[in-house]
Amino acid sequence: MLGLLLAADEPAPVLGIFWADATVAAFVATVLFALMVWYLIARARSGLKIPEVRKLPGLDAFDEAIGRATEMGRPVHYSPGISAVSSTQTIASFGILGHVAKLCAKYDTRLIQTNADITTYGVAEEVIRQAYLEAGRPDAFNAEDVRFLSDWQFGYASGVLGIFQREKPAANICIGAFWAEALLFMEAGVNQGMIQVAGTANNAQLPFFVATADYALIAEEIYAASAYLSKEPVMLGTVVAEDWARIIVFALIIVGTILSFFQQKNWLGGILKK
Amino acid sequence: MRKEVPMIITALSALAAVFGNFFWLGHHWGVMDLLDNWFNRSFAFAALIGVINLSIIHINAIRRRKENWVYSLILLIAMYGYAILGLIQTTDGPQASWIYNNVLTPLDSTVFALLAFYITSASYRAFRARTVEATVLLVTAIVVMLGVAPIGAVLFTDKISSLAQWLLNYANAGTYRAFSIAGSLGAMATALRITLGLERAHLGGAQ
Structure with missing residues (x-):
């Protein structure tokens, strides 16, 4: 699969199979988020308790x-x-x-x-x-x-x-x-x-x-x-995944702010490029 | 099968969009351009359905002599008249352009201009200082308005402009981005629900 993805001619792919620098972090975030959603759906389907969603x-x-x-x-x-x-x-x-x-x-x-x-x-x-x-x-x-x-x-x-x-x-x-x-x-x-x-x-x-x-x-x-509105546990699981993702983003903002304060501005890009 | 086939098409389209957006080969093959072309062609076909819907509603209004049926007649004459004119001389033709520039554009600007009055009345309601939050909103709004209007600098020196810019660049931009991040995560969750076939409301009926 990787060979097929790399098999075409110019322009050369950035970071292996990705077509632009910015898509790497977006793809990683999408996959992580999809895994969280999948975990909570599986949990709800097996009848396990999922966290409650606040009243709207x-x-x-x-x-x-x-x-x-x-x-x-x-x-x-x-x-x-x-x-x-x-x-x-x-x-x-x-x-x-x-x-x-x-x-x-x-x-x-x-x-x-x-x-x-x-x-x-x-x-x-x-x-x-x-x-x-x-x-x-x-x-x-x-x-x-x-x-x-x-x-x-x-x-x-x-x-x-x-x-x-x-x-x-x-x-x-x-x-x-x-x-x-x-x-x-x-x-x-x-x-x-x-x-x-x-x-x-x-x-x-x-x-x-x-x-x-x-x-x-x-x-x-x-x-x-x-x-x-559906009140289905499987659907509500995806909303809980949203909340978890929000907590992760919040933590990343805090970490990013601290690192930025110490002048390490492109820390995430540096980690992903290694 | 009524719901299964659209769900399969949706899932395949979503995977194609991921391939076209993230991967170099998908980008090289122009997958997103292909999907956009399909959407535009579907849209062109759907335009006909819109015209049919408008025609049915307004022809029925005229036939049943409903209240204000004359406006339905005007709508039908304008819609079909402009379409026929466009077919005869294209939309760049002299009469078609004249109608566009001298009827449609001023009408559009007139409705847009109503916003100025609506913003004033909505602001009046929002800024009534009945609670602590509304008072904070009122004071902030006054500072920002004076900061971006020339009269603010005349009355309170440039310090009011600096304060307004600080509010816009930090307090406002920070909150704005928080909503953007939360909204993007919500959109991602919705997209995943649609791809996995969990969200089916758009295929008809409640969940």
């Missing part, structure tokens, strides 16, 4: 938001952000969308789901249709409530604001990759008295969500959502 208030808020919409007899709006289906944030959002759709089907509450990307539209429709089927309410699914509005950022924002104005949702859930349109949705939601749950891993938009949403999911919380 933002994820427990969906019942409250949908419950309130049900009481008011008004719809719930859900946006998965404006990224394509290739974004991990969008994929994470679908895990939450399935849960939200199931709750809406259970409570017989109308769910309006809007899309800014063509690729998310088809997937979202299937996720919602399947959720209604699993909830035993396939008849309640309305394909016209899953909408592609525009792939133009502010065209999509205008479309969502129009829906807020015309159809007056009581709850607004925005989970996924958002940019400047995020605040337009959230402020309009505040002005209309909606209960709002929002989350993103786009750091620049997080302050806007924290300032305007009733419940905000911060960065990695949206990735942990589907595992948290």
